[in-house]
Amino acid sequence: MSNLIRISLLFSITLLMVSGFATSNSHAQDVVQIDYAREATVITENGESIRKMYDARLKTGNVTMVVDSAWQxxxxxxxxAFGNIQIETPDEWIWTDTLYYDINEELSQLRGRVIIRQDSTTLFGESVDYNFxxxxxxxxxxxxxxxxxxxxxxxxxxxxxxQDSAIFKGNVQIADTAQYAEGDSLFINRKTEFLQLYSNVLVADSSNNGLLTGDFLEADSTGRRFVDGNAYLRRISADTTDTTHINSNQALLLEQDSTxxxxxxxxVKVYGPNFSSVSDTLLYNSSTEIFELISNPIAWHNNIQLTGPYITVQMDxxxxxxxxxxxxxxxxxEDSTTGRLNQIKGDTLITDFMDGELSRILIYPxxxxxxxxxxxxxxxxxAVEYSSPRTIMAFKDGELERVVAGKNSGYFFEEFEGLADRKLDGFSWNPERKPQKPRVLIQPRFSPVPTVRPFELPRRYLEFLETNSDQIRF
Incomplete structure (x- = not known):
């Protein structure tokens, strides 16, 4: 997709040659060279002089035009000018079925099958206006x-x-071998490789199984991608066994070398088969595989909920x-058998997992x-309730196997009505806030970008391709 950002649309075409057709016949003949014309006549219609040329090849300066017919x-x-027009300059080639040029207004109109080729960039349209x-x-x-x-x-x-810039509107689609993007409108600057995609934005990247959607996307050549409004990121692991979903108000993606x-x-809401969370801010680094959850975070793994001002999640x-x-x-x-809520609190907590299962909890002081x-x-x-400077809890198959605690003080409670409702100070249990797997699969709104051109290619364009086949790069 980077090549699309480098769009080269130099429309200095071509039609500046037409400015040589002045009101004076002798001046026009001095400026415009007729290399060939099967027929050239000057007639008068309704008191107006019209020069008509057929099957003509014209030159002015470094611009060459071949037309079936041209009326001045x-x-x-x-x-x-009418019929299979071909225009050549040192910078580009243009083909069109009809051409209207107003010298006074410096306005040209290309109609029919319009093709503009510059370097390795080719544009196709059916109606193009250009103001000189x-x-x-x-x-x-x-x-x-x-x-x-x-x-x-x-x-x-x-x-x-x-300004070396362009704006595209209405069902904008961009596709290359690895990425697809769509939106309602697009702004790009070729020189700075800067783009903005507006409204109903979707970007799919098959190279890393990624999907990005939002209300607005801004990107540049550094690998920076900023999404504003309903940002959604989906990434599927290389072996397709794991899919992570991240929703937020805004998202910033940065590419730094391989990171x-x-x-x-x-x-911010994160859903994955092994980890889910909510927070005000999320930071993720692919090289370390660490998620940082900042400001009011809650993290879940299976039947475990963790809350605290700052949480890190180390993935492997x-x-x-x-x-x-x-x-x-x-x-x-949450105990898988009794449904009761086991509780642990402290200043620092480290929870280790082995093969995706809880193996150890360390909490201190x-x-x-x-x-x-x-x-x-x-x-x-x-139930057992106690306080200690340091506690280590070992688990097997997700169930508590043993507890190692330092000097402690506490109580053992025999079963009684209401014990299940006992809570430590600061208790927080919010299973209703746990993000769920999205039920709706996000798909592009539009049909795939057609592989065929929007119209039958003009004869002179096909001849150009055949003659320059060794120079055509796509």
């Missing part, structure tokens, strides 16, 4: 751009030559390896634990 309206300083004074070109009835990297299509397009950085802001490929929280952390584990016990029949039969 001498008094009006206008020219009409402002250096602005308008594609009024669709535009198709092709270069060595891919294809861009839209309902309308405007190119600003002096991808993700920064999400505002109502598709598996969660470690959860870490600092300052006033609180962990709740000022650890507090409330753990419900069960008998051999799996029935609740009491």
């Amino acid at each position: 309206y001498i008094q009006r300083n206008q020219m009409h 004074l402002t250096k602005v070109a308008f594609f009024n009835k669709g535009i198709r751009l092709e270069d060595t990297g891919g294809t861009l299509i839209a309902k309308r397009g405007t190119y600003f030559q002096n 991808n950085l993700i920064k999400s802001y505002g109502n 490929s598709n598996q969660i390896r470690q959860l870490t929280a600092y300052h006033q952390t609180f962990v709740v584990q 000022n650890s507090q634990v409330l753990y419900h016990t069960a008998n051999e029949q799996g029935e609740s039969d009491g």
